[in-house]
Amino acid sequence: MLDKVTRLLLVEDDEDDYILTCDYLEQLGSHTFDVEWLSCPEQAIGVLSENKHDICLLDYRLGASDGLEVLKRAVANGFRGPIIMLTGQSDEMLDSAALDAGAVDYLVKSEMSSGRFARAIRYALARREVEDERVERLKAEAENRSKDRFLAHLSHELRTPLSSILGYTELLMQSEKNQHAQNELGVIYRNGKHLLSLLNDVLDLSKIAADKLELNCSDVNLDSLMADVYTLMRVSAIDKGLSLRFESQQALPLIINSDATRLRQILINIINNAIKFTNHGEIVVRAWTAWVNEREMLFFSIKDTGLGIAPEKQAIIFKPFEQIADVESRDVGGAGLGLAICSELLTRMQGSISLESTQGVGSEFTLSIYPGNIRDVERQRLRFDSNPDYQQKLTTLTTHGRVLVVDDLKDLRILVGHMIASTGADVEYAENGKQAIEKVAAAEKNGKTFDIVFIDLHMPVMGGKEATIELRKMGYQGPIIALTAATMKGVKSELTALGFNDMIAKPLDSGLLYHVLNHYICQGKTDPVVARDDCPAITQQSTRYLLVEDDSDAAQITQLLLESLGVETVIAASYKACLQTLHTDQHFDKVLLDMHLPDGEGLDLAREVKQLYPNLTLVIVSGAEPEPEKIEQLDIDQVLLKPINLGLLTQLIEG
Structure with missing residues (x-):
């Protein structure tokens, strides 16, 4: 307070007392006061209501008026500073009444020359500083809560349309009808993913700034x-x-x-x-x-x-x-x-x-x-140049054959090719089934047939199933391995009937890839273990999800993506619609609940569903990360962060 000027309002109708009070204030060397003197009670009430003073000294007797009334009205009008009541003589009842009305202290004017006056002033100002700090802290906390709510809302609002953008783009890229627009769709998809990464960065930074980013060690x-x-x-x-x-x-x-x-x-x-x-x-x-x-x-x-x-x-x-x-x-x-x-x-x-x-x-x-x-x-000594799961295989597996890798996604195509090429094989690439047929036919004509073909099932122009049927018709006898995200029961038998020798599930397990190479084109052949009928699988016809989502675009694309993975999906567009659906039909493997619904909150709905149907598996779908404590309290099985894509849903199904 040494360098700060303290604004003091003195409400006193006696000029001699005003002069004496100013003298006493000047003797407080630790403070510098800017004193404003008022003698009119009504004027004092108006000035105090403006809240521009740090402290007020208020005389109890103001002519015919009562200082207590001024005190009560000033406090009622919102004056936040400390008020010290001054009086000519000691009165315990007046002391108590002043404190009850909102004064921080009560002083007899004869005590103003003593140390008690200085202590009362210092205490009142310290109390004002503490109160100001408390108000500022509460204001900052309120602003932070408002900011957190805004970021959570913004995250949800941005991730919901991103789900539709990325989801529909994925479906269009897989459709054979859109091969003419693959480049344009790729641009949309890459930029959508870039936008998502920027959103994640902004949210991470906001968590750091709010000291809410937690590490999970x-x-x-x-x-x-x-x-x-x-x-x-x-x-x-x-x-x-x-x-x-x-x-x-x-x-x-x-x-x-x-x-x-x-x-x-x-x-x-x-x-x-x-x-x-x-x-x-x-x-x-x-x-x-x-x-x-x-x-x-x-x-x-x-x-x-x-x-x-x-x-x-x-x-x-x-x-x-x-x-x-x-x-x-x-x-x-x-x-x-x-x-x-x-x-x-x-x-x-x-x-x-x-x-x-x-x-x-x-x-x-x-x-x-x-x-x-x-x-x-x-x-x-760690060897980071290869995956530890297949590190030993890389050092012992050597191939000399010719391999064709067929996948419409360049990153996956190149990745698989590089893994295979590291064993010594010659690798060629095709972007779809039609190109694969042309490359196999050209190789057969030149007497350089492919020893093995790895082919994705879902591609534009021609998918892997159609291409395999054509390859077998034209007499190709080499092994054909399906690369597929579908690992449902019955898929292997269907693929075998179409002419495939084996399959590897996506995301690609490099160990299985090397096992397949070892089995089909190396000298020391092993039994195939890549796709067994006894492996964990999803039964396509029996898997049903209930999706509770009010955004029609987001609901539709999520339903399309789930159904492309073999999951029957029922949509409920609100809190009420969800309860109505479950009232008549509880045969759902999982219930996906959006966090924000037009007639309620997803967490409240989760609580009610858990009470009514405790055996249902609940998954929260949110544009912002929910509070972990609430998720744990409600026994939520999983949280999916928007935007929803095929990869997330595949993990959800397989989990």
């Missing part, structure tokens, strides 16, 4: 996690003609304690940036451990041979909404949130991130996390 297989990241990023690197290498010069812990999802997010973000800004050369990812401040930390470095970052830019790239793309490369975009989020996440993982970069030479990001106590954890 558990034991993590480091080798498997790194292999997952390698598999995801390898195709992007190869598409740009870059080499991506993962390496370690020392034995690393097999198990660490960390948030696997967030660690994977960090590594993918930084590696993806390296690929974006590198046009020639390689990206090398290294891992090692080192002791820092009596704790063993896990380190990663991502080094590229890309454009490099100017020194003046290096200081700001870890700040939100800062980009180097507009300066360095016009063809790379983004909201400039990725590195800021990585930095914040690493701080929460008790680590850090740093950068060394030279323009025209490349950049190296070094990051660290605390992996938990790994003193007694088993260690070994």
